[in-house]
Amino acid sequence: MLSSSIQITGSKSETNRLLLLQALYPQIKVENISESDDADAMIKALNSSEDVIDVHHAGTAMRFLTAFFAVHGNREVLLTGSSRMKERPIGILVDALRSLGAKIEYTEKEGYPPLRIAKSEITNNKVSLKADVSSQYITALLLVAPKLKNGLEIILEGKVTSIPYINMTLGLLAQVGIGTQMTGNVINVSPLDQMNPVKVVVESDWSSASYFYSLIALAEEGSQVELSSYRQDSLQGDSALADIYRFLGVETVFKANSIVLHKTSLRPKVVNLDFNNTPDIAQTIAVTCFGLGIGCKLTGLHTLKIKETDRLEALRVELTKLGADVVITEDSLELQPVLQINHDAAIDTYNDHRMAMAFAPLALKVPIIINDAQVVSKSYPAFWEDFKKTGFIIQTL
Ligand SMILES: O=C(O)C1=C[C@@H](OP(=O)(O)O)[C@@H](O)[C@H](O)C1
Numbered sequence: 001m002l003s004s005s006i007q008i009t010g011s012k013s014e015t016n017r018l019l020l021l022q023a024l025y026p027q028i029k030v031e032n033i034s035e036s037d038d039a040d041a042m043i044k045a046l047n048s049s050e051d052v053i054d055v056h057h058a059g060t061a062m063r064f065l066t067a068f069f070a071v072h073g074n075r076e077v078l079l080t081g082s083s084r085m086k087e088r089p090i091g092i093l094v095d096a097l098r099s100l101g102a103k104i105e106y107t108e109k110e111g112y113p114p115l116r117i118a119k120s121e122i123t124n125n126k127v128s129l130k131a132d133v134s135s136q137y138i139t140a141l142l143l144v145a146p147k148l149k150n151g152l153e154i155i156l157e158g159k160v161t162s163i164p165y166i167n168m169t170l171g172l173l174a175q176v177g178i179g180t181q182m183t184g185n186v187i188n189v190s191p192l193d194q195m196n197p198v199k200v201v202v203e204s205d206w207s208s209a210s211y212f213y214s215l216i217a218l219a220e221e222g223s224q225v226e227l228s229s230y231r232q233d234s235l236q237g238d239s240a241l242a243d244i245y246r247f248l249g250v251e252t253v254f255k256a257n258s259i260v261l262h263k264t265s266l267r268p269k270v271v272n273l274d275f276n277n278t279p280d281i282a283q284t285i286a287v288t289c290f291g292l293g294i295g296c297k298l299t300g301l302h303t304l305k306i307k308e309t310d311r312l313e314a315l316r317v318e319l320t321k322l323g324a325d326v327v328i329t330e331d332s333l334e335l336q337p338v339l340q341i342n343h344d345a346a347i348d349t350y351n352d353h354r355m356a357m358a359f360a361p362l363a364l365k366v367p368i369i370i371n372d373a374q375v376v377s378k379s380y381p382a383f384w385e386d387f388k389k390t391g392f393i394i395q396t397l
């Protein structure tokens, strides 16, 4: 039976938004900053005076900094990233910024990083962009908007993806005193020149909590883990975990500053879930269902192909190694119930932190090898130490 207590690092999504806002408004004080590679990439980039800025694998840093240097930069920079970053599209954001008057050029492949971003004067205050590929493009515009002389009106075209991340941005802007209004598919951001001093405490990362939800779901009845620091009124869409895992046999109790996850006796037969709002927890839940031996149909996965790796294909290949019967399409994953899990499979992680962390809880069922286990540092460097606290023996090969 598992029982332990873990302090998870701050949300990387909240942190990278606040770091960018802090660069524009030094009056903002931020506490419980994420100790992740992606937050480090953001801090280094914002403090750099170099002409070349490399954000490695950090998607938020790449997108948010494109807008930052294009709109508020004081020099020309070359913004680049890992080889995978050069395959992650950014054309929608670049087109939107260019329509505002920004000067951005592609130095390798049209539509993808690296970008040469020159200093420019932004005069327009209205922009329209496709919202069905990545919400990070919209967040990037929202974050730089209040420092524009006339603020910004953003028109979202098409079906909006990852909406809770846009709401998180709007929530943080409100917390630091920036006026925004969202009516239908139009968002207005009011200009703010000077800000009063304000302190924001980052909540711990809910996506990181998902791996402990999975662990408890796969553990024996009576197991529990306490995670801090979490709030019921979270800005993070992945806090939907509490509702989702109730149906997978995990009850969440909210305490003053933490959550306690308890394994219950509920055993679902089949799970149908849409991940349009919560793409980052899809891998965790696919693996939980596999580990529980239940079938699932996961939909709304259209953005998974352009994340740290093609996550749909990575899930298909690695779950198959473990004996799963899995079928993927462009935006869905279907798993048949399988009772036998193959022992000692070596799971490849494809430079994707979430592949390593999502598969780790299966160690409760069978011995498992996670290749390149250090990839977790993108969002959660202390993951393996915290995982050990729940009683696992981890061997480094
Ligand atoms: O804004 C953010 O902090 C994020 C938005 C999401 O990306 P998309 O909007 O590209 O789905 C999410 O997958 C990513 O991990 C973090």
Ligand SMILES: C=C(OP(=O)(O)O)C(=O)O
Pocket (backbone or CB within 6 Å): 057, 058, 059, 060, 061, 280, 307, 308, 354, 379
């Ligand atoms: C998709 C992710 O991050 P990013 O897009 O910021 O690289 C993630 O952390 O799952």
